[in-house]
Amino acid sequence: MIAIDWGTSSLRCYRLDARGNILESRASSYGILNVAPGQFPRVLDEQIAGWNETPIVMSGMVGSRQGWVEAPYVECPAGFDEIARGLKEVSWNKRRAWIVPGVLCRGAVPDVMRGEEVQVLGVGQDGLFCLPGTHSKRVEVRNARIERFSTHMTGEVYAVLKQHSILGRMMEEGKPDPRAFGEGVRRSGEAGGLLHQLFGVRAKGLMGELDGAASASYLSGLLIGHELRSYDVRNVYLLGAPELVKLYARAAEALGIETHALEPTAGTRALHRLGVMLRAKEES
């Protein structure tokens, strides 16, 4: 079968064997923001040229309103069965593919994910998962189903403050500063709230307590500290890019949270399982 991870800024294609092992993979920058409406079939044909396996199962923002076609969210709690029932079929020329629905968590305020659900379910384990990133996800899995989750804009807030706020003006490229990062993590637990603590990045800079490179690390520690302090757990699985996972593990350790880093390759395993379920259904 073919497993596709089609996100906002990248498109990753995997050819899998019958047991779900990756035989071949191709990546490109044709994320959905770089694909014109109506061009999704053409782009996919090009990317998987020469691969004839079926079924094709795709996850990520390709199923959003801005993607190929919208695959409506399934609601929590959501496991493989609920997601398989929500698969959205698309067809073009003589081919077809299935798009994995996103997951919706109702609560005081709704929350949504697209793509993270396959990464988490692919691990095949209950527990609390943290997927750090632009929009970090805190995901609770119980009885092999996503019970509930929350999104934290940690990575995006870091990026916009660094690039567009007064805090970024005194930041300089430089080696990450673990001491300043740890100081930011500690600071995140003190009084005054995040909006106040953010200004401390500037005030400490003005007072000569933080230099240009250290202030970026301090800001990062402050934000990651705020995210993790809201978790209210003692054990977290970390799933994501190794650099980010390392930072989160360091912050969590300072907060007395035990972490376990997982390989971020579980997504294809979940897509493979969905492919097997699809084939079983078609054959029955």
Next chain:
Amino acid sequence: MIAIDWGTSSLRCYRLDARGNILESRASSYGILNVAPGQFPRVLDEQIAGWNETPIVMSGMVGSRQGWVEAPYVECPAGFDEIARGLKEVSWNKRRAWIVPGVLCRGAVPDVMRGEEVQVLGVGQDGLFCLPGTHSKRVEVRNARIERFSTHMTGEVYAVLKQHSILGRMMEEGKPDPRAFGEGVRRSGEAGGLLHQLFGVRAKGLMGELDGAASASYLSGLLIGHELRSYDVRNVYLLGAPELVKLYARAAEALGIETHALEPTAGTRALHRLGVMLRAKEES
């Protein structure tokens, strides 16, 4: 005398009578960011052309490292005496002027202000003051001295998220929506923390619970709510631009905080008093 409020983006000049009443005022966009190094005397001469009163007392970012000359911070607690002792004299051609020092609040993390100190002390009243803005200030005045204060990046975080984050993408210009604003204020007290609640702006938009104009009001309520919840008081004087003061008053009311709006003209009164102190000192 002449009172000058010289900030980052504007320069306001006031000619005062002996009792501190404003006889004439001039404003321009020659904030310190629009004045080249070395050009401060020329710009001031142009702006106060024809005014010959003395002394000239200036407050605001003109005393920062990027301003005319740095007027080192005086430490809290700081009242008129401490600030008068920290006045920094500058002279050019046959004129001279005094720059009001900023105030420094030491604590776990330092905090700083430049310009707000004269606005607050000019009121001539003890209490807790909130000066909403790009960098809002929460200021405690006791025995006519600034006892301590904290800065909250509320306004700047709102602006950068609106202009540069994914939250801004679905926002539209439109009339402020008081209902959505109130909902944001309430939301700011719920679980998950600010970084999580920010993503709710997007998720509510995706679910059709917020339209483009309402989402900006909701974000504003969320941020102002976070700032005010960290205040931990029941009574606040609001001092600032009328539009912002109105928003803060509405949020405070929802949180059970009593507010009193003050006219934001106290700054010239404080500069006048400093001028009187200067003259008394010179005559003694």
